[in-house]
Amino acid sequence: MFDFKKIFHDDPLLNEVYRLRYKVYCEEWGFERQEDHPGGIERDEFDEHSVHFVAIRKVDRKLIGTTRLILHSQFGFPIEKHCHINEDVLTYDKVHWGEISRLAVSKEFRKRAGDDSIYKLEYPILHDVNSPFQERRKNENQIVLGLYRCMYRESLESGLTHLYAVMAKGLFILTKRVGLNFIQVGTEIEYHGIRTPYTICIQEIDGRIFPDQ
Numbered sequence: 769m770f771d772f773k774k775i776f777h778d779d780p781l782l783n784e785v786y787r788l789r790y791k792v793y794c795e796e797w798g799f800e801r802q803e804d805h806p807g808g809i810e811r812d813e814f815d816e817h818s819v820h821f822v823a824i825r826k827v828d829r830k831l832i833g834t835t836r837l838i839l840h841s842q843f844g845f846p847i848e849k850h851c852h853i854n855e856d857v858l859t860y861d862k863v864h865w866g867e868i869s870r871l872a873v874s875k876e877f878r879k880r881a882g883d884d885s886i887y888k889l890e891y892p893i894l895h896d897v898n899s900p901f902q903e904r905r906k907n908e909n910q911i912v913l914g915l916y917r918c919m920y921r922e923s924l925e926s927g928l929t930h931l932y933a934v935m936a937k938g939l940f941i942l943t944k945r946v947g948l949n950f951i952q953v954g955t956e957i958e959y960h961g962i963r964t965p966y967t968i969c970i971q972e973i974d975g976r977i978f979p980d981q
Contacts (some may be wrong), residue, residue, distance in 0.1 A: 769825065769826060769827075769910070770823045770824060770825055770826060770832070770833075770910065770911060770914055771823070771824045771826055772821065772822070772823050772824075772914040772915060772917065772918050773821065773822060773824070773918070774819060774820070774821055774918060774922065775820050775821070775822055777816070777820075781822065781831065782820060783809070784831045785820055785822060785831070785834045786809040786810055786811045786815075787808055787809060787810075788831055788833075788834055788872050788874065789810040789811070789834065789870055789872045790802075790805055790808050790809055790810035791808075791872075791874075791875070792872040792873070792874075792875070793810050793870070793872065793960075794810055796875055797960070799960040813843055814836075814838045814841075814843060814846060814869065815836070817838060817839050817840075817841035817843060818836040818837060818838045818839065818869070819836065819837045819839065819919075819922055819926075820834065820835075820836045821834065821835055821836070821837070821915050821918040821919065821922075822834050822915075823873075823911045823914055823915055830874075831874075832873065832874040832876065832877065832911065833871075833872065833873045833874065833877075833911040833912070833914075833915055834870070834871075834872050834915070835868065835869070835870060835871040835872070835915045835916075835919065836868075836869050836870050837866045837867070837868060837869070837919045837922055837923070837931075838866060838867040838868075838869050839866055839926075840862050840863050840864070840865060840866070844862075845862065845865070845867045845932055846867065846869060846934075847867055847932045847933075847934050847965050848932075850934070850957065850959050851934060851954050851955075851957055851959070851963075851965040852954045852955050852957065852965075853953055853954045853965055854953050854954055857953045857954075857967065860930075864927060864928050864929045864930070865928065865929065865930045865931065865932065866919075866923060866926075866928050866930075866931050866932070867931065867932040867933065868916075868919060868931055868932065868933040869934075871886065871912065871915065871939070873886065873911055873912065877911065886912060886936065886938055886939040886942065909942060912939070912942065913942075913946060913978065916943070916948070916978070917978035919931070920970070920973060920975065920978060923970045924970065928970055929969065929970055929971070930967050930968065930969055930970065931967065931968050931970065932965070932966070932967055933950060933965075933966045933967070933968070934959065934963045934964070934965050934966070935950070935963065935964060935966060936961055936962065936963060937962070937964070940964065940966070946977050947974060947977040948968060948973065948977065949968065949972065950966035950967065950968045951966060951967055951968065952964055952965070952966055953965050953966060953967050
């Protein structure tokens with residue numbers, strides 16, 4: 769149902785990415801203030817130092833999901849600015865690290881209560897393909913995992929060794945179910961809801977957990 773790909777900074781599709789992020793992060797959830805992002809565009813200083821990925825619905829070529837992989841730069845990583853990271857982790861050289869950030873999935877795949885576990889303190893529901901509700905949930909999970917697959921491949925190609933991530937409980941449970949073993953590296957905080965900082969070692973990820981798209 770979906771195509772997943774990396775987009776470059778000169779791709780016009782990047783503006784659609786920023787608009788989708790605005791709808792999800794500003795209008796739907798209130799994670800970011802609308803007045804801080806004029807023109808319906810949600811972006812920040814880390815975007816120029818990120819690799820962006822998108823999920824496109826095949827039937828109509830509509831953008832329905834996005835995330836970014838923030839690379840090391842003079843700005844550091846957002847996780848270290850907003851979270852209380854364990855001291856031993858802060859001492860690591862971060863040149864070959866990245867941070868998973870700005871996961872946004874279209875509201876079309878999150879219509880009913882309970883469809884928002886990737887952003888909430890909630891356990892994702894197991895799939896039941898006989899239920900239309902669960903089938904939509906399955907599609908949402910495919911979007912998330914397809915985007916994560918893109919980041920995994922990019923990390924291998926770029927020589928990254930570790931990834932940071934700040935996640936709600938629902939997203940952590942989803943990734944754990946498929947075999948992504950994120951390790952908690954700090955305490956829970958209130959940041960866009962209850963969030964926990966994690967890391968994962970690229971070389972410890974079994975590439976077989978990502979199905980072909």
